Amino acid sequence: MSTATDTVNTNPDSHGHDSHDDHHHHIPKGLMRWVLTTNHKDIGTLYLWFAFIMFLVGGAMAMVIRAELFQPGLQIVEPNFFNQMTTVHGLIMVFGAVMPAFTGLANWLIPMMIGAPDMALPRMNNWSFWILPFAFLILLSSLFVEGGGPAFGWTFYAPLSTTYSGDSTALFVFSVHIMGISSIMGAINVIVTIFNMRAPGMTYMKMPLFVWTWLITAFLLIAVMPVLAGVVTMVLTDKYFGTSFFDAAGGGDPVLFQHIFWFFGHPEVYIMILPAFGIISQIVPTFSRKKLFGYASMVYATASIALLSFIVWAHHMFTTGMPVFAEMFFMIATMIIAVPTGVKVFNWVATMWRGSISFEIPMLFAIAFIILFTIGGLSGLMLAITPVDFQYHDTYFVVAHFHYVLVTGAVFSIMAAVYYWLPKWTGRMFDITLAKWHFWCSLISVNVLFFPMHFVGLAGMPRRIPDYALQFADFNKWISVGGFAFGLSQLIFLALVIKACRKKGEKVSSQVWEGAEGLEWEIPSPAPYHTFDTPPTVK
Amino acid sequence: MKFLQTAFGALLLSTPIMSLAQSASERSNINLRPGVTDISQQVFGLHMMMFWICVAIAVIVFGVMFYAMIKHRKSAGAKPANFHENVKVEIAWTVVPFLILIAMAVPAASTLLDMEDVSKPDLTVLVTGSQWKWHYKYMDNDVEFFSTLATQPEQIRNKFTKSENYLLEVDRPLVIPTGKKVRFLITSDDVIHSWWVPDFAVKKDANPGFINEAWTNVNEPGVYRGQCAELCGKDHGFMPVVVIAMEPEEYEAWIVEQEAIAQRAREEEQRLLAMNMSMEELMTTGKQVYDSVCAACHMPNGEGLAGVFPAIKGSAIATGDDLNPHIDIIVYGKAGTAMQSFAKQLTMSEIAAVITYQRNAWGNNTGDMVQAKDINAVMNGE
Numbered sequence: 062m063s064t065a066t067d068t069v070n071t072n073p074d075s076h077g078h079d080s081h082d083d084h085h086h087h088i089p090k091g092l093m094r095w096v097l098t099t100n101h102k103d104i105g106t107l108y109l110w111f112a113f114i115m116f117l118v119g120g121a122m123a124m125v126i127r128a129e130l131f132q133p134g135l136q137i138v139e140p141n142f143f144n145q146m147t148t149v150h151g152l153i154m155v156f157g158a159v160m161p162a163f164t165g166l167a168n169w170l171i172p173m174m175i176g177a178p179d180m181a182l183p184r185m186n187n188w189s190f191w192i193l194p195f196a197f198l199i200l201l202s203s204l205f206v207e208g209g210g211p212a213f214g215w216t217f218y219a220p221l222s223t224t225y226s227g228d229s230t231a232l233f234v235f236s237v238h239i240m241g242i243s244s245i246m247g248a249i250n251v252i253v254t255i256f257n258m259r260a261p262g263m264t265y266m267k268m269p270l271f272v273w274t275w276l277i278t279a280f281l282l283i284a285v286m287p288v289l290a291g292v293v294t295m296v297l298t299d300k301y302f303g304t305s306f307f308d309a310a311g312g313g314d315p316v317l318f319q320h321i322f323w324f325f326g327h328p329e330v331y332i333m334i335l336p337a338f339g340i341i342s343q344i345v346p347t348f349s350r351k352k353l354f355g356y357a358s359m360v361y362a363t364a365s366i367a368l369l370s371f372i373v374w375a376h377h378m379f380t381t382g383m384p385v386f387a388e389m390f391f392m393i394a395t396m397i398i399a400v401p402t403g404v405k406v407f408n409w410v411a412t413m414w415r416g417s418i419s420f421e422i423p424m425l426f427a428i429a430f431i432i433l434f435t436i437g438g439l440s441g442l443m444l445a446i447t448p449v450d451f452q453y454h455d456t457y458f459v460v461a462h463f464h465y466v467l468v469t470g471a472v473f474s475i476m477a478a479v480y481y482w483l484p485k486w487t488g489r490m491f492d493i494t495l496a497k498w499h500f501w502c503s504l505i506s507v508n509v510l511f512f513p514m515h516f517v518g519l520a521g522m523p524r525r526i527p528d529y530a531l532q533f534a535d536f537n538k539w540i541s542v543g544g545f546a547f548g549l550s551q552l553i554f555l556a557l558v559i560k561a562c563r564k565k566g567e568k569v570s571s572q573v574w575e576g577a578e579g580l581e582w583e584i585p586s587p588a589p590y591h592t593f594d595t596p597p598t599v600k
Numbered sequence: 601m602k603f604l605q606t607a608f609g610a611l612l613l614s615t616p617i618m619s620l621a622q623s624a625s626e627r628s629n630i631n632l633r634p635g636v637t638d639i640s641q642q643v644f645g646l647h648m649m650m651f652w653i654c655v656a657i658a659v660i661v662f663g664v665m666f667y668a669m670i671k672h673r674k675s676a677g678a679k680p681a682n683f684h685e686n687v688k689v690e691i692a693w694t695v696v697p698f699l700i701l702i703a704m705a706v707p708a709a710s711t712l713l714d715m716e717d718v719s720k721p722d723l724t725v726l727v728t729g730s731q732w733k734w735h736y737k738y739m740d741n742d743v744e745f746f747s748t749l750a751t752q753p754e755q756i757r758n759k760f761t762k763s764e765n766y767l768l769e770v771d772r773p774l775v776i777p778t779g780k781k782v783r784f785l786i787t788s789d790d791v792i793h794s795w796w797v798p799d800f801a802v803k804k805d806a807n808p809g810f811i812n813e814a815w816t817n818v819n820e821p822g823v824y825r826g827q828c829a830e831l832c833g834k835d836h837g838f839m840p841v842v843v844i845a846m847e848p849e850e851y852e853a854w855i856v857e858q859e860a861i862a863q864r865a866r867e868e869e870q871r872l873l874a875m876n877m878s879m880e881e882l883m884t885t886g887k888q889v890y891d892s893v894c895a896a897c898h899m900p901n902g903e904g905l906a907g908v909f910p911a912i913k914g915s916a917i918a919t920g921d922d923l924n925p926h927i928d929i930i931v932y933g934k935a936g937t938a939m940q941s942f943a944k945q946l947t948m949s950e951i952a953a954v955i956t957y958q959r960n961a962w963g964n965n966t967g968d969m970v971q972a973k974d975i976n977a978v979m980n981g982e
Contacts, residue, residue, distance in 0.1 A: 133766065134758040141834045141905060208907015214831045220808060221791040221833060225731075225938050227908050309809020315792055316807055350674070352684040380794060380829075381805045382812035385716040389709055396701045400694060407693045410665045415681035419674040428669070432662060439654035446704065448711040449647045451803045452632055455794060455829040516630040521798045523829050526837030528756060530767050532629055 088590050096191070099183035100590065101168045102486075107190050108165025109479070113555070115157030115197065116472075120548050122150040127544035130537050135528055143527035144212035145204060151215030155333070156240045157197050159467065162475045163336040164189075164247045167275050170482065171251060173581040173588065174269045176260025176597045181253040189246035196239035203229035203236075214525060216326070219307035219318040223299040234297045241286040248282035251275055260580070262599035266360070269579050270353065273360050274339030277367045281328045281335075284371075288325040292318065316381050323374035331370045333467060335363055337434075337474030338405055341427050343579070344481050345409050348424035349416030350576040355408040362401035362408075369398050379450045388447045395445035399438070406435055421574065422496040426477030429504055430470060437465025440515070455525075458518030464511045476503075476554065483558075484573045488587030489566035495557040502550035509543030633798055636820045636845070640801035642711045650704065715801075718813040721783035725774065729786075729793030729806035729828065730940055732835035732896060736774045739785075743858040746945055747772045748892065749838050756838075768825040773842035777851035778818045786812045789940055794830035797843055803829055818845040833938070834908075835896055865947070872949045872972050879956070879969055886957025889950050894958075897938065902962040909938070913962040923970060926955055927978045943979065948972040 088094065098104060125146045129137045138146070168186065172179055180186050204210035208227035211217065222230060255276050259268070268276075295318075298304040305311020307318045338359075346353045353359065375383060375391040383391075409431055418424075440462040444450050453459060476499075484490050513536040518524075522533045529537065560566070572582045580599070584592050634644040672678040724739040737744035750769040754760040763769070776782045786795050788806035796803040800816040818824075826841040846854065877885075891900060894912075898904045902913035912918045917925050930951055933941035942951060949972040959966045 133762060135756055136758065140837065141908065144831070144834065144836075206907065208905065212834075218792055218831070221831065224936055225791050225833060229907075309807075315809070349672075349680065351680040351682075354684050355690055356684070358685075358690055380803050381807065382810070385712060388712060388716075392708065392712075393705055396705060399701065400697050403697050404690070404694060406661060410661060410668070411686075411689070412684075413665060413668045413672065415672050415678070415683075416668070417674040417678045417680040418669055418672055428665075431665065435658065435661060439658060443647070443650045443654060446646060446650055446708045448643050448708055448715055448801075449650065451715070452643060452647070452798060452801055454803060455796075519632045520629050521633075521826070523796075523827050523837075525831045526827075528767060528837050531762060531764070536629070 097187070099179070099187050101172050101180045101183070101186065102588065102590065104180075104186050104190050105165045105167075105169030106486075108161045108168060111190070111193060112158050112160075112162035112165060112475075113558070115153050115161070117551065117555070118201070119150050119153035119158055120551065122146045122153070123544060124548050126150065127541040129527055130529070131541040132538065133529055133531055133534050138527070140527045141209060141212055144214075144525070145210045147525055148211045148214055148217075149200065149204065152200060152211075152237075153197070154467070155215065155329070156237075156244075157193075159333045159471050159475070160244060161193060163275075163278070163333070163471075164244075166271075166336065166340070166475070166478050166482075167247070167251055169486065170581060171254055171272055171275060172258070173584065173592055174272050174579055175255065175258065175263050176580050176593050176599065177254060177258035178591065178593050178596075180250050181258055182250045185246050186250055189243045189250070192239050193243050196236045196243065199232050199239070200236040203232040206232065216322060217293075217296065218322075219296060219299065219315050222296050223307060226300065230300055231297065234293045237293045238290055241290045244282050245286050248279035248286075251279040252283075260593065260596040260599050266357065267599060269339075270342035270356070270359055270363075271336065271339035274335040274342075274363050277363050278332050278335045281332050281367055281370065285325040285328045285332075288321060289329075292321040292325065295321075316378070319378050319381060320375070323377045324371075326377065327374040328367070328370040330463075330466070331366060333471045334434075335367065337430070337471050338363060340474045340478045340481075341409060341430055342405075344423045344427040344477055345412050345431075347481075347574050347577045348421055348427075349413045349418050351412060351416035353408070354411035354414075355404070358404055359408055362404045365401040366398060369394065369401070373398065376445060376447075376450070379447050380454050392445055392447045396442065399442050399445075402438055406431060406438075422491075422493065422500060423477045423481035423574075425500050426473050426480060429500075430473045430477060433465055433469030433473065433507075437462055437470055440465065453518065455523055456518035457514045457522045457524055460524050461511050461514035461518055464514070468511065469507055473503075479558070481574070482581070483561055484569045485581060485586050485588055487561050487564060487566075488568060488585075489561065489564055490569050491561045491566060492557055495553055495560070499550060499553040499557060502553065503547060506543050506546035506550055510540055510547050511543070513540050513543075635799040635801055636818055636822065636824065637800050637816050638819070639711070639715055639816070640799060642714070643801040646708055646711060649707070653700065653704065718783050718815045720781065721815060722780035723777070724783045724785060725776070726785045726787070727774075727795050727806065728789055729795065729832070729839075730789040731791065731833050731938055732828070732839040734770075734774075734793075734795070734839065734841060735789075735945075738855065741855050741859055743855060743862055745772050747774065747842070749840060751838075765825065767838065768827070768840045768842070770840055770842045773823070773844045775844045775846060775851060775854055776816075776818065777848040778821050778845045779848060781815055781817045783813060783815045786814060790938065791832045792830050793828050793832045793839070795826075795841060796829040797824050797826040797841055799824040799826075800843075805830055821845050821847055834905075838896075869947050869949065869972070872947075873976050874973070876971050877949065877953070882953045882956040882969060883960065885950065885953035886955070887961070889946060889954040890957050890961075893942070893946065894954065902958070902964075912958050913964060918958050919964050919966055923955075923968065923974065924978065926959070927951070927970070927975060930955060931975065931979055948975040948979070951975045 095103065095107060125138060129143055168180060206229040208229065210229050211233040213222040213226055255272060295306040299306050299308060305313040307313045307315045342353055342359060373391060373395045375387065376395045379388055444453055444459065444462060480491065480496060517533045517536045520532065522529055569586050571585050573586060580597060632644055632647050634641050726737040726739055728735040733746050733748040735744065735746050747770045750771045751767050752760060755762045755766060786804045786806045787810065788808040790808060793806040794803055795806055800818065802814045802816050804812045804814040822845055824843045824845065828836060828839040897909040898912050902911060904911040917929060929939060931941065931943045933939045952970045952972045952975050955970045956968065958964065959968045
């Protein structure tokens with residue numbers, strides 16, 4: 062039953078006049094501003110800072126891992142603690158750093174890009190952020206439980222995570238549940254905002270690619286986060302309530318766990334890379350001073366990648382003993398993903414072709430992304446070939462592959478995005494000298510860190526081991542040195558962002574970058590607390 | 601500089617000519633090994649084919665990109681063009697990759713079919729993983745044994761110099777004949793493990809409650825080393841696989857000898873049942889067994905790992921008046937925990953010795969002595 066008042070409340074042209082006027086022109090102050098905020102820009106900032114803190118926490122764990130692996134033998138930590146470090150490092154980087162960073166960017170940018178005053182569901186937005194710190198407090202506190210935190214890898218394969226896991230497993234399950242709820246709410250908000258709050262004239266095929274890639278990502282999130290919730294719940298009941306989903310002795314199957322997990326897990330890796338594709342598709346045209354090549358094919362390629370991501374999950378499981386024709390199906394389906402991914406890379410290169418290219422910091426990160434992500438994509442193509450995957454599987458070759466797509470892919474794209482939009486957020490240009498130091502130190506160290514992992518992996522070093530045979534010693538030393546250098550380089554970034562937030566630096570125009578196009582570059586810098594109270598018209 | 605040299609070496613060595621020049625079983629530090637079976641060499645060929653196709657794609661794409669970055673840069677006065685789509689080009693770069701993929705998939709599928717054809721084996725070995733060791737059982741002979749890490753703990757703790765095959769050496773390697781199709785049935789007693797020998801291109805998960813199959817046919821005699829590939833808990837990094845491939849005649853002699861040794865061991869065990877060992881003997885043997893089998897979880901000092909592996913020092917089972925719960929848990933294990941059954945792995949006199957040791961070491965001074973016949977009584981339900 063719809064009443065007249067309901068209609069008024071949902072009509073964007075006349076909404077909330079009575080409640081709006083009193084908080085329109087002042088920003089609440091102090092801590093409670095951040096706790097109670099429903100403003101998309103505040104919530105975006107919260108997400109981004111949270112992601113950065115988690116990036117440093119997860120990075121500190123990577124430093125422990127690399128310190129132990131600096132030379133053969135056990136020196137610094139015990140194997141049980143080493144396993145906790147690899148597990149929690151993975152969980153924090155995936156769920157605490159990369160995903161919240163993209164959600165933060167979505168919060169800041171999607172309303173400004175489509176000409177909306179805010180996200181569609183601001184109170185839910187507040188909640189979806191504020192449950193996250195609790196999820197990670199629970200996860201981190203599990204490290205202090207007697208027997209230690211989760212030590213079964215971020216993929217928590219049963220029965221290692223059920224019958225054979227420590228007492229902290231319940232905390233792990235509960236924290237993953239909270240992360241899932243947060244992600245689902247964030248995704249619903251993105252979809253509802255994009256569907257309902259686009260400015261007049263902002264048709265779907267005019268939306269910036271960052272908006273498109275996030276829309277598709279949000280559908281992936283809604284499709285697979287419940288699957289993750291299901292599988293952690295089965296782990297919980299197998300461990301504590303006597304069920305046997307994954308225990309053959311009770312009629313279950315440990316491989317069933319892997320099927321369910323990777324049905325979530327493979328779309329999850331695209332959740333972490335599609336928004337990155339969007340960011341690069343915003344930045345490359347700006348600094349090439351030329352329109353994005355193949356806009357429509359970019360949209361279709363993104364959608365194809367998302368659809369294909371649902372039928373390739375078992376390529377993570379070639380050694381589990383599948384029927385040979387299942388292995389062939391998953392091999393071929395996986396190889397096909399290379400086609401739309403290739404289209405994206407070709408489009409970026411074609412955008413640069415005969416442009417007028419300049420190399421500001423965001424462009425440097427974007428170019429590094431294109432090259433290094435492509436290296437990760439090509440090693441992914443090698444991994445798709447089932448008979449050879451038998452040799453690569455669970456070695457450092459896989460570790461090299463997914464760190465190329467996630468660190469020099471997803472994380473570099475997030476850094477590119479921060480450098481690209483930071484002047485819009487603060488109204489000042491960041492410290493370019495520091496930014497150059499950050500870029501070049503990161504670029505060199507990240508390759509010293511991850512490139513030799515290909516070699517040790519091919520030579521036969523398994524992943525997730527605290528100690529290794531002597532022939533891997535030379536490369537591991539260099540990998541650790543690269544790791545420490547990459548970790549330290551991120552402190553330059555921290556210093557730069559703090560400096561930028563304290564309003565140091567030259568004031569910038571509303572367009573900020575010569576060649577930047579889109580609604581977010583038409584509003585003043587810094588972006589006012591409320592933007593697009595009256596929707597702009599898009600021609 | 602050493603890094604640069606190795607990295608440069610990596611590029612050189614990965615050329616096909618250099619790889620062929622490599623001795624087949626030689627360990628490479630930067631690339632897959634061609635291995636010692638027809639299958640592993642096919643796999644190596646596929647790997648190199650994929651590698652060179654990827655290199656070619658990367659060179660072309662990055663070449664075009666760097667050309668644009670240099671020629672079309674603003675500082676060189678480039679003016680932006682206006683084009684932003686081209687249907688012909690876009691169709692081309694969708695269709696051409698498709699054709700390349702088909703070219704990759706055909707040989708891959710053919711190798712895969714060969715790898716998964718486990719029919720008509722000459723002999724079969726049951727491989728069972730458990731935390732953190734492998735058990736091998738020859739299905740055609742009366743021979744079975746456990747294979748555990750042989751590297752001394754002092755090497756791992758950096759007290760002794762590390763040996764050449766550090767972490768890749770076991771007390772009893774698997775022995776198989778060359779030139780025969782050997783089928784492996786692979787399973788697990790607890791968590792998932794993965795049995796991997798790079799030189800055979802065999803890696804197959806050991807799933808508890810299920811049996812996987814794999815096979816190999818080794819061309820050259822030699823010692824081949826691998827590791828568990830699936831995270832299986834605390835000592836995942838410490839459960840290597842070592843396989844010795846022998847000429848068939850040598851293998852026949854070996855397996856006959858092993859059957860005789862197994863027979864003598866059974867007779868010896870029967871003989872020991874009638875005898876009592878002294879406290880000193882029990883404690884010495886008990887400590888050896890404890891350090892090689894129990895200490896991985898319960899720690900050499902018997903204190904376990906709080907919250908993960910229970911302490912034996914001062915525990916109710918190891919200090920209580922009744923011996924039966926202590927014998928029970930070692931003979932049968934404890935369902936739903938990492939405590940496995942040791943009836944298969946240890947002889948009755950070894951079990952008796954290790955129980956005596958646990959009841960008298962670290963201040964558990966119960967003074968109890970357990971003999972092989974006590975174990976026999978429990979196992980036979982007396």
